[in-house]
Amino acid sequence: xxxxxxxxxxxxxxxxxxxxxxxxxxxxxxxxxxxxxxxxxxxxxxxxxxxxxxxxxxxxxxxxxxxxxxxxxxxxxxxxxxxxxxxxxxxxxxxxxxxxxxxxxxxxxxxxxxx
Amino acid sequence: xxxxxxxxxxxxxxxxxxxxxxxxxxxxxxxxxxxxxxxxxxxxxxxxxxxxxxxxxxxxxxxxxxxxxxxxxxxxxxxxxxxxxxxxxxxxxxxxxxxxxxxxxxxxxxxxxx
Numbered sequence: 001x002x003x004x005x006x007x008x009x010x011x012x013x014x015x016x017x018x019x020x021x022x023x024x025x026x027x028x029x030x031x032x033x034x035x036x037x038x039x040x041x042x043x044x045x046x047x048x049x050x051x052x053x054x055x056x057x058x059x060x061x062x063x064x065x066x067x068x069x070x071x072x073x074x075x076x077x078x079x080x081x082x083x084x085x086x087x088x089x090x091x092x093x094x095x096x097x098x099x100x101x102x103x104x105x106x107x108x109x110x111x112x113x114x115x
Numbered sequence: 116x117x118x119x120x121x122x123x124x125x126x127x128x129x130x131x132x133x134x135x136x137x138x139x140x141x142x143x144x145x146x147x148x149x150x151x152x153x154x155x156x157x158x159x160x161x162x163x164x165x166x167x168x169x170x171x172x173x174x175x176x177x178x179x180x181x182x183x184x185x186x187x188x189x190x191x192x193x194x195x196x197x198x199x200x201x202x203x204x205x206x207x208x209x210x211x212x213x214x215x216x217x218x219x220x221x222x223x224x225x226x227x228x229x
Binding site: 004032034036041042043044045046049051090092094103104105106 | 160163219220223
């Protein structure tokens with residue numbers, strides 16, 4: 001069965017510095033990978049996805065993520081953090097060869113951007 | 116595109132009561148999903164519909180839970196004889212058909228069991 005791990009419960013970054021939120025996955029075949037962000041008392045907002053092709057995908061609000069098949073990772077990155085980026089971030093995977101339409105979410109990483 | 120709408124936003128009820136939540140998906144989306152999210156966790160899949168057909172139910176979904184999407188548009192999630200452990204945020208999402216499509220989430224219904 002597919003799974004997603006977000007090894008850090010919380011990440012603290014100073015405003016203006018680059019940020020990375022880590023994600024590793026486990027699937028039986030080729031994955032479809034997603035990042036979502038959640039603000040307090042709100043639903044999840046889609047940021048970006050990796051389906052196929054270029055390993056570096058760009059998404060909303062200046063975020064990007066790098067797919068690394070050999071390391072089974074899909075880390076979220078941003079070159080310069082903003083205080084408004086402070087939120088809960090979820091990595092998610094869909095395991096296509098099993099024709100399973102479920103998306104499995106990680107436990108989330110809370111990102112704190114320090115002014 | 117008005118987004119996914121969920122009602123009510125917050126429901127407080129006594130243990131043992133029945134509750135029903137409603138989800139209105141993005142109008143052109145034929146897939147609708149229900150998730151449960153507890154504090155400190157990611158969303159856990161409960162069930163999903165393609166049009167009016169319920170295609171999969173999680174083993175997490177006990178017999179007290181039932182979901183419907185009668186006309187392939189809005190959906191309801193009912194919990195009968197609520198228990199303390201049912202306290203959570205219930206999230207609805209919708210998407211176009213196709214595994215490449217991201218899911219678009221509503222703001223959820225927070226259920227508190229007294």
